[in-house]
Amino acid sequence: MEKATIRQLRGLNDLVADAVxxxxxxxxxxxxxxxxxxxxxxxxxxxxxxxxxxxxxxETTITGSVYWTVRLAARVSGVVVAQVLERLDALxxxxxxxAN
Amino acid sequence: MKAATARPDxxxxxxxxxxxxxxxxxxxxxxxxxxxxxxxxxxRHRGRMVELSAAGIRATTPVLSAKLCVLVHGxxxxxxxxxxxxxxxxxxxDTYGSQLQRDGGYTPFYVRYNTGLPIADSAGHLAKLLxxxxxAYPLPVDAITLIGHSMGGLVIRGACAAGPPQTAGWxxxxxxxxxxxxxxxxxxxxxxxxxxxxxxxxxxxxVTRLIGDILNMRSRGVKDLRVGHPQSDQGPAPWLASARHYxxxxxxxxxxxxxxxxxxxxxxxxxxxATSTPAxxxxxxxxxxxxxxxxxxxxxxxxVYRCIRxxxxxx
Numbered sequence: 001m002e003k004a005t006i007r008q009l010r011g012l013n014d015l016v017a018d019a020v021x022x023x024x025x026x027x028x029x030x031x032x033x034x035x036x037x038x039x040x041x042x043x044x045x046x047x048x049x050x051x052x053x054x055x056x057x058x059e060t061t062i063t064g065s066v067y068w069t070v071r072l073a074a075r076v077s078g079v080v081v082a083q084v085l086e087r088l089d090a091l092x093x094x095x096x097x098x099a100n
Numbered sequence: 101m102k103a104a105t106a107r108p109d110x111x112x113x114x115x116x117x118x119x120x121x122x123x124x125x126x127x128x129x130x131x132x133x134x135x136x137x138x139x140x141x142x143x144r145h146r147g148r149m150v151e152l153s154a155a156g157i158r159a160t161t162p163v164l165s166a167k168l169c170v171l172v173h174g175x176x177x178x179x180x181x182x183x184x185x186x187x188x189x190x191x192x193x194d195t196y197g198s199q200l201q202r203d204g205g206y207t208p209f210y211v212r213y214n215t216g217l218p219i220a221d222s223a224g225h226l227a228k229l230l231x232x233x234x235x236a237y238p239l240p241v242d243a244i245t246l247i248g249h250s251m252g253g254l255v256i257r258g259a260c261a262a263g264p265p266q267t268a269g270w271x272x273x274x275x276x277x278x279x280x281x282x283x284x285x286x287x288x289x290x291x292x293x294x295x296x297x298x299x300x301x302x303x304x305x306x307v308t309r310l311i312g313d314i315l316n317m318r319s320r321g322v323k324d325l326r327v328g329h330p331q332s333d334q335g336p337a338p339w340l341a342s343a344r345h346y347x348x349x350x351x352x353x354x355x356x357x358x359x360x361x362x363x364x365x366x367x368x369x370x371x372x373x374a375t376s377t378p379a380x381x382x383x384x385x386x387x388x389x390x391x392x393x394x395x396x397x398x399x400x401x402x403x404v405y406r407c408i409r410x411x412x413x414x415x
Contacts (some may be wrong), residue, residue: 007136008115008119008136008137010136011130011135011136011137011138012137014133014135014136014137015122015126015130015135015137018133026310026313030306030307030310033306034306
């Protein structure tokens with residue numbers, strides 16, 4: 001593989017990682033702000049306010065951990081791809097050295 | 101040597117074109133993040149970077165002359181935009197540059213750059229690159245013709261207005277500047293995108309705000325197209341007084357006076373914007389209109405080339 005192609009793939013990998021991080025974070029923000037409405041209404045009803053708060057806490061904890069896991073998985077796969085590209089780059093470098 | 105000429109030009113490949121589009125849309129972000137996809141401005145020959153040394157120039161351009169023409173592409177493009185579609189009248193891989201080399205003895209140089217950067221930044225880079233080219237060129241340079249398509253024309257105009265030390269060594273050699281479909285007074289599409297972004301972000305709704313935020317991620321380069329002309333200390337950058345200027349533009353309709361042609365121009369740039377002259381300019385540009393030639397086709401059109409050849413023959 002040519003060094004220029006490896007560089008492009010590395011750039012693409014970085015860009016996808018950035019896009020996933022930004023996209024997941026933004027989706028989480030929107031999700032939270034939309035989900036807040038029904039909880040805000042329900043907590044005004046005294047008899048159900050306490051259980052609703054508990055449900056809201058559980059729901060935000062679960063969804064928060066899901067988003068965190070997606071971000072982590074994206075980061076780990078980005079690092080793995082970067083490592084593979086690093087190795088390919090080193091191989092291309094040594095091939096160039098041999099050719100010279 | 102034969103193998104080199106038979107190799108397809110990588111600039112035409114889908115990945116290279118995709119990277120140029122990506123640079124147009126997000127180029128300033130890519131550069132800020134140090135992403136490897138960000139394009140550094142350089143001269144290209146058959147997709148390869150031209151090393152700016154006497155040996156590097158000779159290696160890529162065996163036939164050298166004292167007259168140079170420098171071609172600067174537009175937004176989201178690379179130098180492949182200059183290539184004529186293969187027809188009976190055009191040779192394979194013909195461009196305005198290769199035709200000027202054949203017909204007028206010019207040595208062409210094709211610029212590739214990150215069109216997502218602010219136009220002023222690209223102009224500064226071009227000014228430096230032209231200085232490096234003239235310094236490294238194996239022969240004394242007599243004349244330089246600058247040809248810019250769309251945003252490329254604005255980059256050229258900004259480079260000519262950059263002032264010393266960036267312009268030392270090359271500015272006095274510029275004899276002709278040809279702006280092809282250049283939005284000197286801005287592009288309506290970017291004005292619309294600007295208005296739509298502001299409106300969507302002002303609506304108190306998560307979805308419209310998100311769409312507005314995504315639209316607002318577009319690069320500084322495209323945002324600069326709202327105004328068009330690069331700025332100097334005293335307002336819009338003036339035409340370079342020591343050179344002749346030519347404004348070439350197209351219209352969608354065969355009749356330039358047709359309402360569709362007047363409203364949409366060449367699909368991206370309207371004629372009043374393409375022919376705008378900065379107030380107080382001592383140089384009056386010559387204007388040429390090409391009816392029925394749309395914005396992208398202006399970069400590789402036989403009638404446009406005949407006009408360029410005529411301009412260069414008079415130079």
